[in-house]
């Protein structure tokens with residue numbers, strides 16, 4: 007997938023985690039094009055929106071993304087192939103707080119059903135990566 011072709015970034019975060027987390031480290035990773043955002047061209051401007059999965063089991067994500075897709079098309083003519091979803095690291099990775107989302111595959115299936123491209127990870131913490139490589143945290 008060519009990230010130069012994308013214009014609209016949707017960062018999807020864990021609803022439970024977001025009850026506490028403001029999402030700063032996701033924002034910082036995107037701003038600095040690090041972690042899961044390292045492949046995004048630094049000199050391209052993206053529209054960015056942050057949403058949560060809506061809570062376990064994440065089924066509301068389908069409704070949220072479907073409405074977003076429809077609204078972007080209706081209001082601005084933005085097609086779905088211009089949208090990219092980035093699943094936050096608290097969904098995709100084992101870390102200090104918790105194991106990855108137990109419904110991760112379900113979330114991916116929902117996004118695939120809508121036909122929007124997605125990628126995994128946002129902020130990648132160095133210490134957590136080290137612990138994953140040491141097997142303290144599971145890497146998958």
Ligand code: SF4
Nearest residue numbers: 027029031032095096
């Ligand atoms: S990846 Fe980190 S900063 Fe982003 S929403 Fe999850 S816990 Fe918060």
Ligand code: SF4
Nearest residue numbers: 020059062063064107
């Ligand atoms: S479905 Fe996964 S990402 Fe959503 S609230 Fe539950 S654990 Fe978090």
